[in-house]
Amino acid sequence: xxxxxxxxxxxxxxxxxxxxxxxxxxxxxxxxxxxxxxxxxxxxxxxxxxxxxxxxxxxxxxxxxxxxxxxxxxxxxxxxxxxxx
Amino acid sequence: xxxxxxxxxxxxxxxxxxxxxxxxxxxxxxxxxxxxxxxxxxxxxxxxxxxxxxxxxxxxxxxxxxxxxxxxxxxxxxxxxxxxxxxxxxxxxxxxxxxxxxxxxxxxxxxxxxxxxxxxxxxxxxxxxxxxxxxxxxxxxxxxxxxxxxxxxxxxxxxxxxxxxxxxxxxxxxxxxxxxxxxxxxxxxxxxxxxxxxxxxxxxxxxxxxxxxxxxxxxxxxxxxxxxxxxxxxxxxxxxxxxxxxxxxxxxxxxxxxxxxxxxxxxxxxxxxxxxxxxxxxxxxxxxxxxxxxxxxxxxxxxxxxxxxxxxxxxxxxxxxxxxxxxxxxxxxxxxxxxxxxxxxxxxxxxxxxxxxxxxxxxxxxxxxxxxxxxxxxxxxxxxxxxxxxxxxxxxxxxxxxxxxxxxxxxxxxxx
Numbered sequence: 001x002x003x004x005x006x007x008x009x010x011x012x013x014x015x016x017x018x019x020x021x022x023x024x025x026x027x028x029x030x031x032x033x034x035x036x037x038x039x040x041x042x043x044x045x046x047x048x049x050x051x052x053x054x055x056x057x058x059x060x061x062x063x064x065x066x067x068x069x070x071x072x073x074x075x076x077x078x079x080x081x082x083x084x085x
Numbered sequence: 086x087x088x089x090x091x092x093x094x095x096x097x098x099x100x101x102x103x104x105x106x107x108x109x110x111x112x113x114x115x116x117x118x119x120x121x122x123x124x125x126x127x128x129x130x131x132x133x134x135x136x137x138x139x140x141x142x143x144x145x146x147x148x149x150x151x152x153x154x155x156x157x158x159x160x161x162x163x164x165x166x167x168x169x170x171x172x173x174x175x176x177x178x179x180x181x182x183x184x185x186x187x188x189x190x191x192x193x194x195x196x197x198x199x200x201x202x203x204x205x206x207x208x209x210x211x212x213x214x215x216x217x218x219x220x221x222x223x224x225x226x227x228x229x230x231x232x233x234x235x236x237x238x239x240x241x242x243x244x245x246x247x248x249x250x251x252x253x254x255x256x257x258x259x260x261x262x263x264x265x266x267x268x269x270x271x272x273x274x275x276x277x278x279x280x281x282x283x284x285x286x287x288x289x290x291x292x293x294x295x296x297x298x299x300x301x302x303x304x305x306x307x308x309x310x311x312x313x314x315x316x317x318x319x320x321x322x323x324x325x326x327x328x329x330x331x332x333x334x335x336x337x338x339x340x341x342x343x344x345x346x347x348x349x350x351x352x353x354x355x356x357x358x359x360x361x362x363x364x365x366x367x368x369x370x371x372x373x374x375x376x377x378x379x380x381x382x383x384x385x386x387x388x389x390x391x392x393x394x395x396x397x398x399x400x401x402x403x404x405x406x407x408x409x410x411x412x413x414x415x416x417x418x419x420x421x422x423x424x425x426x427x428x429x430x431x432x433x434x435x436x437x438x439x440x441x442x443x444x445x446x447x448x449x450x451x452x453x454x455x456x457x458x459x460x461x462x463x464x465x466x467x468x469x470x471x472x473x474x475x476x477x478x479x480x481x482x483x484x485x486x487x488x489x490x491x492x493x494x495x496x497x498x499x500x501x
Contacts, residue, residue, distance in 0.1 A: 017157075018157075018221070019154055019157065019158070020152075020153045020154035020155070020156055020157025020158060021153070021154045022153060040154055044158075044222040044223055044225065044226070045154075045158075045222075047222040048221050048222045048223065051218060051219075051221070051222070054218060055218055055219060
């Protein structure tokens with residue numbers, strides 16, 4: 001359970017892989033309220049990240065996950081969901 | 086709107102990504118020299134297929150030309166289109182990083198023959214290999230015919246009239262005409278053209294059903310239209326994008342007018358009905374000449390479809406003769422594509438780019454690999470022929486039955 005926590009470093013790697021956008025983990029951690037749209041991550045990109053996390057952890061994330069506007073909101077929601085497993 | 090003066094649609098930018106040249110100047114140099122670049126297909130997963138020879142785009146460094154996010158989100162055909170569009174916009178002096186001042190004044194139109202086959206195959210393999218949850222969301226847009234238009238408009242912030250022409254190979258010319266019409270209706274400029282990426286396993290298997298496809302494995306003999314040795318066509322990837330602009334707007338901002346899109350005609354005569362394509366192509370030429378207000382004798386060079394199928398080549402030569410009459414025997418005819426292949430919808434746009442470049446340089450480029458002509462046309466062979474070129478006729482036919490003709494006039498002389 002502890003090893004499944006999503007960090008900003010993980011998220012930065014997922015953003016790069018799924019949406020092709022390069023963003024530094026420090027930037028995500030430093031200003032987690034910057035919206036995904038401002039980072040260049042569109043809704044399909046976020047949907048891809050959700051899909052990747054679901055495949056990785058073998059769980060379904062809440063439908064709200066793909067509607068998150070910011071990394072802060074997303075990381076909190078995902079970690080809550082994973083902790084509840 | 087205050088006057089009835091027509092708004093001529095002119096070409097102010099050309100961008101090419103082709104097997105024989107990445108960038109317009111490299112493309113023209115190869116075309117002018119009659120360089121043959123057809124070769125064995127080396128793409129992964131294609132080695133065992135009976136289609137052996139094609140025009141492959143080599144040395145294309147997508148990451149140097151396109152933002153990384155577009156690379157992940159789009160197929161190779163869109164990479165080519167985006168790179169060609171960026172080149173065309175730079176050439177036109179419209180390549181601003183910060184986006185256009187009047188976003189609604191610039192539109193995008195592309196033609197596409199098959200969409201993103203390579204991307205689609207990868208995702209469909211995930212679907213059947215791993216399950217639906219492993220299919221990436223960008224599959225929803227990357228395979229699609231409209232992908233290149235959409236991504237170019239997003240990348241550059243163009244919000245003017247956008248569209249996609251899916252009318253077979255001849256759609257490349259129909260797209261240019263569509264752009265010219267948008268300009269005549271009041272849009273300032275349209276980024277228009279086509280690029281294709283048909284050299285991937287799934288895409289190649291789709292083409293194997295075309296009886297017009299050449300499966301000859303010698304690159305020098307695989308594609309020889311208008312000769313007794315004609316054995317079909319060789320496919321290619323890549324294409325070209327143009328900036329078609331309102332002439333007044335272009336002159337006001339000091340842009341170079343490279344050519345005028347003068348006339349276009351399109352007809353349909355049915356899939357692989359090459360004998361009937363004679364009448365359809367002839368009618369397309371008549372309509373294009375009529376719209377251009379151009380007499381047959383004014384045509385200084387013809388860039389034919391040059392399919393490389395004897396029946397189709399005969400029909401095309403007859404169509405040209407039907408409309409141009411005695412002039413058909415005198416006008417130089419050239420098919421540079423025999424040197425690099427047919428890039429489906431991209432092919433006639435590449436021909437249009439070659440026509441503009443030929444007029445600018447006063448040179449009719451040669452038709453590589455073609456030596457003994459088996460028809461009544463003056464096909465330019467071996468080396469480029471100097472000529473005063475004011476007006477060019479570009480022809481295209483699709484395997485599914487579309488025929489199109491485009492008349493373009495040289496630019497400089499028209500500037501006021």
